[in-house]
Amino acid sequence: MSKSRFDIAVRNTLEVVLPEELSQKLESGQRVTGYLGFEPSGLVHVGWLIWMFKVRDLTSIGVDFTVLEATWHAYINDKLGGDMDMIRKAARFVRHVLRAVGVESNIRFVDAEELVSNESYWGLLLKAAKATSLARVKRALTIMGRRAEEAELDSSKVIYPLMQVTDIFYLGVDIALGGMDQRKAHMLARDIAEKLGFKKPIAVHTPILTGLSGPGRRMEGLEVDDVLADAKMSKSKPETAIFIHDSPEEVESKVMRAYCPPRVVEFNPVMELNKYLLFQQEGFRLVVERPEKYGGTVVYNDYYELERAYVEGKLHPLDLKKATAQSLNKLLEDIRRRLFSSGEAVALLEELRHAKVTR
Numbered sequence: 100m101s102k103s104r105f106d107i108a109v110r111n112t113l114e115v116v117l118p119e120e121l122s123q124k125l126e127s128g129q130r131v132t133g134y135l136g137f138e139p140s141g142l143v144h145v146g147w148l149i150w151m152f153k154v155r156d157l158t159s160i161g162v163d164f165t166v167l168e169a170t171w172h173a174y175i176n177d178k179l180g181g182d183m184d185m186i187r188k189a190a191r192f193v194r195h196v197l198r199a200v201g202v203e204s205n206i207r208f209v210d211a212e213e214l215v216s217n218e219s220y221w222g223l224l225l226k227a228a229k230a231t232s233l234a235r236v237k238r239a240l241t242i243m244g245r246r247a248e249e250a251e252l253d254s255s256k257v258i259y260p261l262m263q264v265t266d267i268f269y270l271g272v273d274i275a276l277g278g279m280d281q282r283k284a285h286m287l288a289r290d291i292a293e294k295l296g297f298k299k300p301i302a303v304h305t306p307i308l309t310g311l312s313g314p315g316r317r318m319e320g321l322e323v324d325d326v327l328a329d330a331k332m333s334k335s336k337p338e339t340a341i342f343i344h345d346s347p348e349e350v351e352s353k354v355m356r357a358y359c360p361p362r363v364v365e366f367n368p369v370m371e372l373n374k375y376l377l378f379q380q381e382g383f384r385l386v387v388e389r390p391e392k393y394g395g396t397v398v399y400n401d402y403y404e405l406e407r408a409y410v411e412g413k414l415h416p417l418d419l420k421k422a423t424a425q426s427l428n429k430l431l432e433d434i435r436r437r438l439f440s441s442g443e444a445v446a447l448l449e450e451l452r453h454a455k456v457t458r
């Protein structure tokens with residue numbers, strides 16, 4: 100049986116707020132719009148493939164999709180030393196990656212500079228600010244990878260969450276897509292929309308890939324999105340990330356060194372690469388080649404089969420890592436090839452590689 104549009108929209112998501120709103124919208128026969136914003140602030144890691152594949156899913160079922168290059172947001176967040184020229188270049192590089200992933204031709208791009216040049220944007224922002232407390236805005240700073248206390252660094256920081264919410268109202272989209280770490284912006288937008296009588300966005304949250312060094316120490320008393328924001332693979336922490344352009348050797352050596360406690364799947368980046376990326380590919384099977392004395396070659400046909408074997412201690416972390424690196428390299432092979440076929444992408448990559456990661 101073929102999958103419904105709703106099934107395609109929700110596969111490999113962690114949360115949809117609310118599923119019944121999404122299914123109603125998809126069944127309405129009306130045009131459905133969606134958006135995702137990213138900070139153009141450096142290189143692209145494999146965690147981003149999760150949302151890129153979701154964009155592919157949404158466009159494949161007819162959602163009219165906009166990708167927002169959040170240039171001013173990156174500036175507020177002190178990315179690339181606040182150099183707008185470099186920030187724009189980083190945005191161009193992401194377009195190349197989206198092309199290499201095969202989604203670029205079905206989406207519309209806007210950048211934050213275009214949005215803020217419109218007067219009505221600022222009226223919306225003030226209305227959003229009026230409808231929420233400073234404490235709530237500060238708590239939402241996790242959407243920019245910061246803690247509430249960091250709002251004190253400079254006063255532009257408190258404008259960021261308000262801008263993100265305003266982006267949603269300004270674009271007038273039905274669906275706000277983002278990783279789970281973006282939850283606070285979307286919930287704030289939903290609450291404000293209700294107060295002000297705006298369209299309430301449906302939030303679609305994709306899973307967050309843990310950084311290669313494993314989860315941070317801060318867990319107790321934190322909300323789930325804050326924990327995930329803390330643990331995530333991030334371009335601001337390059338040592339935690341596998342980049343899309345990494346060579347096969349680099350990918351292998353990074354996976355082999357990754358945090359991967361035996362029998363534990365929670366916050367295990369190697370298991371998550373399987374769950375959120377590899378097994379999401381149609382017909383994927385993980386083939387683990389081992390010498391006979393260690394159990395011989397074994398094939399996992401779905402993620403839960405793999406998880407069961409791992410939790411029961413039937414699969415050693417080293418064997419898991421080797422097979423995962425091989426499969427990840429296979430997945431990245433085409434993307435890398437298409438990316439490197441563009442002279443501009445290669446030049447931008449070179450420049451961004453040497454840019455200082457700041458925050």
Ligand SMILES: Nc1ncnc2c1ncn2[C@@H]1O[C@H](COP(=O)(O)OP(=O)(O)OP(=O)(O)O)[C@@H](O)[C@H]1O
Nearest residue numbers: 137138146244277278306307308331332333334335
């Ligand atoms: N590790 C990850 N796994 C899955 N999705 C991610 C991950 N990191 C970021 N995303 C998603 O990618 C989008 C862009 O996020 P963002 O620009 O903050 O990336 P980042 O790599 O964390 O960058 P930075 O280090 O600059 O914060 C967001 O929707 C976010 O949820």
Ligand SMILES: N[C@@H](Cc1ccc(O)cc1)C(=O)O
Nearest residue numbers: 136137138169172242263266
């Ligand atoms: N906060 C998002 C970037 C973003 C900016 C503006 C938006 O409207 C949406 C998303 C991030 O860190 O990745």
